[in-house]
Amino acid sequence: GAVVSQHPSRVICKSGTSVKIECRSLDFQATTMFWYRQFPKKSLMLMATSNEGSKATYEQGVEKDKFLINHASLTLSTLTVTSAHPEDSSFYICSARSGELRYTFGSGTRLTVV
Amino acid sequence: ELKVEQNPLFLSMQEGKNYTIYCNYSTTSDRLYWYRQDPGKSLESLFVLLSNGAVKQEGRLMASLDTKARLSTLHITAAVHDLSATYFCAVDKGTASKLTFGTGTRLQVTL
Numbered sequence: 001g002a003v004v005s006q007h008p009s010r011v012i013c014k015s016g017t018s019v020k021i022e023c024r025s026l027d028f029q030a031t032t033m034f035w036y037r038q039f040p041k042k043s044l045m046l047m048a049t050s051n052e053g054s055k056a057t058y059e060q061g062v063e064k065d066k067f068l069i070n071h072a073s074l075t076l077s078t079l080t081v082t083s084a085h086p087e088d089s090s091f092y093i094c095s096a097r098s099g100e101l102r103y104t105f106g107s108g109t110r111l112t113v114v
Numbered sequence: 115e116l117k118v119e120q121n122p123l124f125l126s127m128q129e130g131k132n133y134t135i136y137c138n139y140s141t142t143s144d145r146l147y148w149y150r151q152d153p154g155k156s157l158e159s160l161f162v163l164l165s166n167g168a169v170k171q172e173g174r175l176m177a178s179l180d181t182k183a184r185l186s187t188l189h190i191t192a193a194v195h196d197l198s199a200t201y202f203c204a205v206d207k208g209t210a211s212k213l214t215f216g217t218g219t220r221l222q223v224t225l
Binding site: 034045107 | 155159216220
């Protein structure tokens with residue numbers, strides 16, 4: 001079945017630094033990937049839709065300069081949290097459409113900013 | 115704007131009992147998904163429901179869809195402790211669209 005690999009699974013960084021999260025589709029090509037953020041005991045909130053070879057589409061209220069998304073190939077999308085602050089601490093999950101009816105999710109990244 | 119609501123938000127039930135989780139959505143949708151999430155983990159796909167009246171079953175879980183009422187249900191039969199998790203429904207509107215998630219239902223099955 002379709003597999004989406006997300007790395008790292010956990011990361012701790014200092015305030016003011018940047019962190020990059022990778023999302024790879026291992027056995028299929030993903031022209032579109034999605035990035036979600038999840039706070040404890042809350043639902044998934046879509047941050048942006050990543051399109052291969054073009055600019056990402058950000059949801060309302062998401063700062064595009066803070067959450068940089070790059071989708072340079074059909075199997076890789078990256079999310080970079082720039083100048084991280086403690087309020088950016090969260091669980092980030094990527095997803096790819098792996099078929100007409102199916103979305104496959106990465107294993108998630110727990111980001112802690114200290 | 116598409117809104118997806120679930121109830122209850124939290125459900126504590128005894129092993130062996132039956133219960134239903136409800137998922138309401140605000141506008142017409144092409145597909146309805148159910149996912150399971152264990153603490154600290156990502157999402158596991160359970161069901162995809164495509165049309166009015168669709169019913170799917172896997173083990174002790176059964177999902178149904180009523181597109182006219184904009185309602186999906188996830189029925190749990192004879193709950194066991196292993197079913198303890200958070201369950202999300204989500205809807206999308208076609209290949210060019212995106213998933214909108216429900217609020218989630220945290221299920222706790224007690225021995």
